[in-house]
C-alpha cells in the first residue's frame with residue numbers, strides 16, 4: 001500500500017484502542033483523531049482521509065445521534081469498532097447497517113485489518129475519481145454556472161446564445177416552449193444578463209390571477225377605488241419599475257386586460273384603478289406561452305396588435321425530447337441537488353434506470369424529470385435507483401400482444417398523464433387541451449388510478 005495514508009479514528013474512549021492504533025500505524029496509516037463533540041463540523045479535512053474508524057461500543061443517546069450526522073456528511077468509508085454483542089442495541093445496529101462499510105472487533109489482527117483498510121481505501125479512491133470525472137464531463141459548464149441552466153446539447157447551446165443576444169437589448173421578448181421546459185428560468189437568465197440586472201425581476205402568472213382582481217394586480221389601485229380597497233396598492237407593473245416583468249402564460253390574459261397591457265406597452269405609462277394621473281414606468285416585458293399564440297389570434301382569443309408588440313424578439317425553449325443527450329446530465333444534476341435531503345447509501349442511477357429515462361418521452365419535460373428523480377430518491381431502498389423507482393418502467397412505443405381494447409386504454413392513460421403534466425396538473429387546463437369536460441378528466445383519473453390534485457374537487 002501507499003505509505004502515509006490518513007484515516008479518522010472517532011472514539012469516546014481512545015485509551016481502550018491503544019493497540020489498534022499501534023497496528024494501524026505499523027501498517028502505514030496516519031491516525032487522525034477529531035475532538036468531541038462528534039458533529040459533522042469536527043471533520044474539517046475530510047477529503048484528506050480515505051477511511052474512518054468509529055468506536056461504537058457503549059455509545060448511546062445524543063452522542064450516537066451526533067455521530068450519525070458526522071458519518072452522513074463524511075465522504076470516507078467507515079468501519080465501526082465494536083464487539084459483536086454491541087450490535088444488540090437497535091440504534092447502534094441501525095447506524096452500522098445504514099452508514100458503515102463494515103464492522104470490526106477491537107482485537108482484529110493486523111493482517112485482516114490491513115486487508116480491510118486497503119480495500120476500503122481503494123474503493124474510496126475509485127469513487128472519488130468517478131465523481132471527479134462526472135463533474136468534468138457533466139453539467140457544470142460556464143453556461144450552467146451562469147444561468148443554473150443545465151444542458152450541453154446543441155439545442156441548449158443555441159438557447160444560451162439566443163439568451164445572450166436578447167439580453168443585450170431592451171425590446172420585449174416572447175418565450176415559447178412546452179410546459180416545464182424552463183421558460184421562467186430562461187426569463188431569469190435574460191434579466192440577469194441584461195443591463196437591468198440591478199433592478200427587480202417580477203414574475204406574474206397571468207393564468208393564475210382571478211379575473212376580477214387582475215387589473216388591480218397589474219396596475220394597482222387608489223384607496224377607495226372599489227369596495228374593499230382600504231389602502232393604495234402598487235401594481236405589479238409599477239413594482240417592477242427599472243427592472244423586468246415576466247408575464248407567464250400570457251395567452252391566458254383576458255381580452256379586456258390585453259387592451260390595458262397594450263396601452264401600457266405603447267405609452268409606457270400606467271393608471272392605477274381609481275387614479276386620475278398617469279405614471280411613467282420603465283419596465284422590460286418578457287412574456288411566455290405554451291400555447292400557440294398565432295392560433296389564439298386567428299381564433300380571436302388573443303389581440304393581434306398585442307401579439308406583435310410582444311413578439312419583437314423570440315426565444316424557443318426546446319422540449320426535453322429534443323435534447324435527449326441532456327437527460328442523464330440533468331438527472332445527475334438534480335440527484336446531486338437532492339442528495340443533501342437524503343444522504344446515506346444512495347449512490348446514483350442504475351444502467352437500466354438511465355436507459356429507461358432515455359426511452360421515455362417526458363411529456364412534462366424538465367419539471368417532470370425533477371419530480372421523478374426526487375420521488376425515486378425517496379422510494380429507492382438500494383444504492384442505485386431502478387426504473388420502477390422512477391415510475392417509468394412502463395413500455396414506451398407501440399404495444400405488442402395487446403388487445404385493441406387494452407391498447408386504447410393505454411393510449412387514453414398516456415394522453416391523460418401527458419396533458420396533466422403539460423398543464424401542471426390543472427384539471428381545467430388539461431380538459432381544455434383534450435377537448436373534454438372536467439368531469440370526464442376526473443372520471444378518467446379515477447379509472448386509471450391517478451391521484452387527484454389536492455386543491456381541486458370534481459364539479
Ligand SMILES: Nc1ncnc2c1ncn2[C@@H]1O[C@H](COP(=O)(O)OP(=O)(O)OP(=O)(O)O)[C@@H](O)[C@H]1O
Nearest residue numbers: 148149150151178179180181182183184185366367
Ligand atoms: N435547463 C435547466 N437546467 C436546470 N433546471 C431546469 C432547466 N430548465 C428547467 N429547469 C427547472 O425545471 C423546472 C421548470 O422550469 P420553469 O418553471 O422555468 O418551466 P416553465 O416552462 O416556465 O414551466 P410552465 O410552463 O409550467 O410555467 C424549474 O424547477 C426549473 O428550475
